[in-house]
Amino acid sequence: MTAPFTYTANPSRVIFGSGTLARVGEEIERLGLDRVMILTTPYQAEEGQRLAAQLGDRAAGVFGEAAMHTPVDVTERALAEFERSGAAGIVSLGGGSTIGLGKAIALRNDAPQLAVPTTYAGSEMTPIVGQTENERKTTQRTPKVLPETVVYDVDLTLHLPREMTVTSGINAIAHAVEAIYAEGANPVLGLMAEEGIGALMSAIGRLGEEGMGADPEARSDALYGAWLCAVCLGQGGVALHHKLCHVLGGTFDLPHAQTHTVILPHALAYNAPAVPDAMEQLKRATGSASPAAAFYDLAADAGVPTSLRELGMPEDGIDQAVEIALENPYYNPRPLEPEPMRDLLAAAWAGERPA
Known part of the structure; x- marks a missing residue:
C-alpha cells in the first residue's frame, strides 16, 4: 500500500x-x-x-x-x-x-x-x-x-577540475539522499533520487583517474543526475546533513561542496537505524550493502578530502557546532542528541570510514 x-x-x-x-x-x-x-x-x-x-x-x-x-x-x-x-x-x-x-x-x-x-x-x-x-x-x-x-x-x-567534479557531485547526491527520508518524502521524489544518485555515481566512476573531460557521455549523465538530485532538494526537504553543513560552512567558513562530501557518510550513518526503507532504496541506488561507506569510498578513491580537519576546521569547534545545530529544532528521522551528534562530528573531523 x-x-x-x-x-x-x-x-x-x-x-x-x-x-x-x-x-x-x-x-x-x-x-x-x-x-x-x-x-x-x-x-x-x-x-x-x-x-x-x-x-x-x-x-x-x-x-x-x-x-x-x-x-x-x-x-x-x-x-x-x-x-x-x-x-x-x-x-x-x-x-x-x-x-x-x-x-x-x-x-x-x-x-x-x-x-x-x-x-x-x-x-x-x-x-x-x-x-x-x-x-x-x-x-x-x-x-x-x-x-x-x-x-x-x-x-x-567538460573541463571541471577533478576535485570539484567529485565534491560537487557528492554534494548533489546528498540532496537526493535526504529527500528519500525527509519530512516531505514521497514516491515521486524517491524515484528521482534513486535515478539521480545512480547516474552520478556511475558517471563519476566512469570519468576515472585521468581525462576528466574526455568522456562527454559521462559528463552528460553526471549533469542529468545532478538535475534530478536538485529537483529532490527543491521539492522535498532536508534533515541533519544539510543542517550540519550550513552550521559548519557559516561558522568556520568551510568550502561548501567539500563539507557536504565529508559530512554525508556520517550523517547517513547516524540516521540509518531510523530509516530502513530508505536504506533499501540507497542500497539499490549505490549498488552497495553499505551506502554510507560507498559515499565515503567514492571520495577517498578520488583523493578528495574526507575529513573536516583537512578543510581547516579546528577540533575544538566540534562542541560549538553541536551547540549551534541544536539551537533551532528541525525535522530529522532520528532524534537529535548532543553526544551522538558530537560523535558524528568527531568521526567526520578525523575522517573515519563509517562501518
Whole structure:
C-alpha cells in the first residue's frame, strides 16, 4: 500500500544539452527582459565577459564577486550595481555561490533569473536561499528565489577540475539522499533520487583517474543526475546533513561542496537505524550493502578530502557546532542528541570510514 503524500512541482523551465549556452539570448527575450546583469565568481569573470559579448546590448554588465555561503555584504554590493546598471533581470553563470547570489538579489527585488550552472551543486532548482552574516548562515524557503529558467550546457562541465567534479557531485547526491527520508518524502521524489544518485555515481566512476573531460557521455549523465538530485532538494526537504553543513560552512567558513562530501557518510550513518526503507532504496541506488561507506569510498578513491580537519576546521569547534545545530529544532528521522551528534562530528573531523 502506498502511504499518503503531498507532491508539489516547482515551476521552472529547463533546457538541457550540449551547446545550449547559445540559447541564453533567446531565453532572455522569452522572459521579456531587455537587459540583464551577469553574475560570476572572480574565478569565472572571464567567462562572464564572454557571455556578455555574446548577448551584446542585452548585457548590462558583469558582477564578478560572488562568494561562498552568500555573504550579505556581497549581496548588498551586487544589488547596488544591479540598480545602477538599469538591468531588468539576472543571468547567474557558475556554481552554487553564483546562483545563490542571484537568488539573494531576487529575494530583495523580485528580479527574474536565468541560471546557467557550471557545477553539479543544484541550487538552480530550489526555492531555497542561504545567506551568511556575522558567522551565521541562515536559510529560508520562498518561491521568490526560484530561477524562472535553467540552461544546462554539458560543454561547460567538460573541463571541471577533478576535485570539484567529485565534491560537487557528492554534494548533489546528498540532496537526493535526504529527500528519500525527509519530512516531505514521497514516491515521486524517491524515484528521482534513486535515478539521480545512480547516474552520478556511475558517471563519476566512469570519468576515472585521468581525462576528466574526455568522456562527454559521462559528463552528460553526471549533469542529468545532478538535475534530478536538485529537483529532490527543491521539492522535498532536508534533515541533519544539510543542517550540519550550513552550521559548519557559516561558522568556520568551510568550502561548501567539500563539507557536504565529508559530512554525508556520517550523517547517513547516524540516521540509518531510523530509516530502513530508505536504506533499501540507497542500497539499490549505490549498488552497495553499505551506502554510507560507498559515499565515503567514492571520495577517498578520488583523493578528495574526507575529513573536516583537512578543510581547516579546528577540533575544538566540534562542541560549538553541536551547540549551534541544536539551537533551532528541525525535522530529522532520528532524534537529535548532543553526544551522538558530537560523535558524528568527531568521526567526520578525523575522517573515519563509517562501518
